[in-house]
Amino acid sequence: MRAPANTEASNAPTLLLAGPTAVGKSEVALLLAQQLGGEIVSVDSMQVYRGMDIGTAKPSAKERALVPHHLIDVVELTEPFDAAQFACLAHVAVKDIQARGRVPILCGGTGLYFKAFLEGLGVAPASDATVRAELESTPLPELLRELAERDPEAFERIDRQNRRRVVRAVEVIRLTGKPFSTQRAKWEHATRSTQHASAHFAMSRHSSDLHSRIDHRVEKMFRDGLVAETVRLLERGLDRNRTAMQALGYRQVMEHLRGVRSLAETIELVKIRTRQFAKRQMTWFRGQMDLTWVEVQPGESANATTSKILKILSTDEHGCDIQDRKI
DSSP: OOOOOOSSOOOOOOEEEEOOTTSSHHHHHHHHHHHHTEEEEEEOTTTTBTTOOTTTTOOOHHHHHHSOEESSSOBOTTSOOOHHHHHHHHHHHHHHHHHTTOEEEEEESOHHHHHHHHHOOOOOOOOOHHHHHHHHTSOHHHHHHHHHHHOHHHHHHSOTTOHHHHHHHHHHHHHHSSOHHHHHHHHHTTSOOSOOOSEEEEEEEOHHHHHHHHHHHHHHHHHTTHHHHHHHHHHTTGGGOTTGGGSTTHHHHHHHHTTSSOHHHHHHHHHHHHHHHHHHHHHHHHHHOOOEEEEEOTTOOHHHHHHHHHHHHHHOGGGHHHHTTOO
């Protein structure tokens, strides 16, 4: 049963729950929201798109009715969306939740969005249509060679399989004549959020356990109709949105529909890509954010994990304000 809202406006503290895909964040966030009188703010770069439901593992209508969720289904498939837009909308949502005396729970796996919310991104140079067009037509290996030569630090840190990010890094270098990595640091610290989270948590699992959960999730997505959903989304322009096409599963299904590989091969490939993505998420969160890690044991229930977090909150002074709101 949902906790009643506090009628007096307050500066209710904020709780962050991060972690890799399929680790079990959403279920735990739902339980925390019920226990603490909270509402969930999705920190997921793909759940913002309307229609991308199965492939992004959006919370069900029942779950959304149980606990209010924010920043889900906020833009059409053909609209651009980025970390700066997320940070703006997230702050609005958090203020609204706090004004009603409830606890904002930011939950998701998009690290850059968490960082944008907490620190801001500053102002990056605008894209140049001519330079961008040239880079878009350049093979990825050539772009990576240029990045390695002109900015070794960015080359080491960037996701080299993410063509969109590589293009942007090289574009900034060409436009400014300066290393992307040094400018990025300035943008990320140019503005600071005045609303700091009171408690930062991340969930983790042993790799074999997480891989098993990923495999089951991918299989369920295909059983639930991921191929049919992809067909509908392609009709609405999915393949014309470079950001949306980064979502795991959809690109691989699109290739299957074009005859590149069989359905069975596609399912296995999505499993592999998702495991690789989860590993990158873990690396990013451990290196970029100060988090209290909660190790989830195989077979451990969401209720048990939730109890672990509540126990930490009860003994950690920076989380006492949240714990005091437990119903």
